[in-house]
Amino acid sequence: MPIDAEFQAALERAGYELPEPMAEKIEAYVRVLWDWNERLNLTRHTDWQTFVERDLRDVLQLVPLIEPNEEVLDLGSGGGVPGIPLAILRPDIQVSLAESVGKRATVLNTFVEELDLPVPVYAARGEDILEDFRFETIVVRAVGSMLKICNWIAPHWPSVGRILMIKGPKWVEERGEARHFGAMEQLDLRKLATYPLGDGENEGVILQVMPAARIRE
Numbered sequence: 725m726p727i728d729a730e731f732q733a734a735l736e737r738a739g740y741e742l743p744e745p746m747a748e749k750i751e752a753y754v755r756v757l758w759d760w761n762e763r764l765n766l767t768r769h770t771d772w773q774t775f776v777e778r779d780l781r782d783v784l785q786l787v788p789l790i791e792p793n794e795e796v797l798d799l800g801s802g803g804g805v806p807g808i809p810l811a812i813l814r815p816d817i818q819v820s821l822a823e824s825v826g827k828r829a830t831v832l833n834t835f836v837e838e839l840d841l842p843v844p845v846y847a848a849r850g851e852d853i854l855e856d857f858r859f860e861t862i863v864v865r866a867v868g869s870m871l872k873i874c875n876w877i878a879p880h881w882p883s884v885g886r887i888l889m890i891k892g893p894k895w896v897e898e899r900g901e902a903r904h905f906g907a908m909e910q911l912d913l914r915k916l917a918t919y920p921l922g923d924g925e926n927e928g929v930i931l932q933v934m935p936a937a938r939i940r941e
């Protein structure tokens with residue numbers, strides 16, 4: 725079935741080309757997300773243009789940064805971004821979702837069942853499930869400051885390879901705050917991607933954070 729004309733037009737305007745089966749599955753995800761959005765507050769991006777320019781844009785930045793077969797946890801998945809589109813675009817990796825608000829986690833489960841995606845959903849704080857599971861990569865978007873995320877993960881680094889944070893221009897201030905409170909002392913932070921946010925002035929970044937000792941290994 726051809727994909728929605730407005731979705732297709734938004735993809736073309738942004739210069740994105742997706743394989744048809746993936747575009748179809750992403751369209752199916754967005755439709756079910758918007759459907760549930762009327763009952764639960766899951767996203768403010770409720771037209772194709774905004775979805776492509778804000779959500780898909782961030783996910784497409786993550787796609788090339790993940791190795792085949794990686795176990796990836798989307799911590800604070802909310803309505804499913806970035807984890808669900810990432811699972812659709814990278815069927816060769818294992819994506820899991822953690823969402824601490826029970827109602828949202830239940831809806832995320834409905835999404836992955838409807839879309840027939842092999843994506844476990846944990847109705848829990850992401851850092852808590854690190855007691856039992858290990859992930860090569862944790863992805864986070866719009867969940868908390870760098871300080872907060874680093875403090876949550878600090879006791880769990882044996883269960884985590886690295887964190888990929890999707891951040892806007894405030895990341896520099898957040899880094900200052902995290903350094904001020906000593907949260908970055910044993911950590912290596914590097915910028916893996918920089919991309920325009922479409923407002924003509926600001927940039928988005930993908931930041932990788934991992935224990936500095938592992939960089940030297």
Ligand SMILES: C[S@@+](CC[C@H](N)C(=O)[O-])C[C@H]1O[C@@H](n2cnc3c(N)ncnc32)[C@H](O)[C@@H]1O
Binds near residue numbers: 804806822849867876
């Ligand atoms: C603002 S939403 C962002 C959702 C999504 N990542 C996005 O970018 O659209 C943040 C979500 O993270 C969840 N959350 C906050 N802290 C969490 C934690 N420690 N573990 C799991 N979920 C968390 C909240 O319940 C909320 O649904």
